[in-house]
Amino acid sequence: MADSTSSTTAYSKPFKLLVRSAEQVVQVVNNGAKVLRGNEMKSLAVLESRLPKDANRRDGLSVVVDRTGNIHDIGYDSDLDGKYTEQDFDHIVDATGQCVIPGLIDGHTHPVWAGDRVNEFSMKLAGATYMDIHKAGGGIYSTVTSTHLATEEQLYSSLVQRLQTMLQNGSTTIEAKSGYGLDLENELKILRVLHRAQKEGPWNLSITYCGAHAVPKGSSAEVAVKDIVEHHLNAVMEETKAGRLTVDNVDVFCETGVFTVEQAKAILRKGQSFGLNANFHAEELSYLGGAEMGAAIGSKAISHLEYISPEGIAAIAQSGTVATLLPTTAFQMRLPAPPVRRMIEQGVAVAIGSDFNPNAHCLSMPVVMYLAAVTFHMSLEEVLAASTINAAASLNLADSRGSLEIGKVADMVLIDSPSWEHLIYQLGNATKLISTVISKGFVVRARKKE
Numbered sequence: 001m002a003d004s005t006s007s008t009t010a011y012s013k014p015f016k017l018l019v020r021s022a023e024q025v026v027q028v029v030n031n032g033a034k035v036l037r038g039n040e041m042k043s044l045a046v047l048e049s050r051l052p053k054d055a056n057r058r059d060g061l062s063v064v065v066d067r068t069g070n071i072h073d074i075g076y077d078s079d080l081d082g083k084y085t086e087q088d089f090d091h092i093v094d095a096t097g098q099c100v101i102p103g104l105i106d107g108h109t110h111p112v113w114a115g116d117r118v119n120e121f122s123m124k125l126a127g128a129t130y131m132d133i134h135k136a137g138g139g140i141y142s143t144v145t146s147t148h149l150a151t152e153e154q155l156y157s158s159l160v161q162r163l164q165t166m167l168q169n170g171s172t173t174i175e176a177k178s179g180y181g182l183d184l185e186n187e188l189k190i191l192r193v194l195h196r197a198q199k200e201g202p203w204n205l206s207i208t209y210c211g212a213h214a215v216p217k218g219s220s221a222e223v224a225v226k227d228i229v230e231h232h233l234n235a236v237m238e239e240t241k242a243g244r245l246t247v248d249n250v251d252v253f254c255e256t257g258v259f260t261v262e263q264a265k266a267i268l269r270k271g272q273s274f275g276l277n278a279n280f281h282a283e284e285l286s287y288l289g290g291a292e293m294g295a296a297i298g299s300k301a302i303s304h305l306e307y308i309s310p311e312g313i314a315a316i317a318q319s320g321t322v323a324t325l326l327p328t329t330a331f332q333m334r335l336p337a338p339p340v341r342r343m344i345e346q347g348v349a350v351a352i353g354s355d356f357n358p359n360a361h362c363l364s365m366p367v368v369m370y371l372a373a374v375t376f377h378m379s380l381e382e383v384l385a386a387s388t389i390n391a392a393a394s395l396n397l398a399d400s401r402g403s404l405e406i407g408k409v410a411d412m413v414l415i416d417s418p419s420w421e422h423l424i425y426q427l428g429n430a431t432k433l434i435s436t437v438i439s440k441g442f443v444v445r446a447r448k449k450e
Ligand SMILES: N=CN[C@@H](CCC(=O)O)C(=O)O
Pocket: 110, 139, 140, 143, 253, 281, 284, 329, 355, 357, 358, 359, 360
């Protein structure tokens, strides 16, 4: 097939897209595995272009995407040339010299809020702790106040800008929490904004109800838990049943001075009774035993875990609960790194996320991946597994996402470099390196060649 890019009448061709002649196709897994646990994260399935005997040009790799946006075929150009013609595709992307990786999956974000907390960043640099600020009524409370004042339209417009930036940085699936409403009316407002973004945007969101993000001012943890368990969660689920919301996960900030392990358990269990995945914050600033509880109730994932105990590690290794680690937060709050090496040695599946929120303002998974490698002592292979298949597993999405395998959704990132590791190695250069982002088989970012 000669080099060309064609785009003709929709639905007239048998296939949506051909990405061809790539240097590498990083499948991550190629055997249907739905998660990589512990040492399995060390080796990834990578297809390399080849130089056939007596040939003067490399035989690159191609990915064929069907009409539904799923991967239909993966193989060498020379093999696929006999099976397809240029006319079979709506669109052809020439990936010569580039690497194809799965769309990145950001396992933990708080993307719907108004205002900012740049003043608190200064305070923290001067020595204030996160909890000092929270107890003084700042932190989450300050964002709750500004988010209450914002209209749905304002929240939607800032959310879309944030998601666009995430997409430009390679994230095609993003876990997205509510949690700056706290009261039912404002939590529903935030969830509606997320639902609209999911319906209207090119990204894939995994939406999380996080009404237990802080104890509402003037209330107590006991009253807040009772409200959520007896009233708010029911109301949220009624709205989802009516098709006005989508909610996939339930979250709680289980932390000293916020919600106890027992309180978190009550909320998570109630969410699970509605079919939501338990995926919550624990052991971030102190050890409480949230990991042990989360494992015991079959949580899909637990985030942060800087202060996880050896028993907690054993429990999540045993239960298969994914540890979603958040390097930007640990880095900017100067927290100790979670015991990642020990987790991996003991067979835990590790995912990572940006934790984008007004306390840790980072929209770029490649930056998060760099921090995971350098500050959490993860290898480049472990970092990519944590941002693809394991992040998919943390959101119960590994059947359809997180690897480049036939039948999975064609979410792909093309990196203009001879090997995929450059995406992590070249700190701060991701939007230059990423030439193309493909979501559900549609090209949603196509950088012009300079
Ligand atoms: N720790 C709780 N939630 C967020 C921070 C939210 C905020 O400070 O606004 C986190 O994951 O880091």
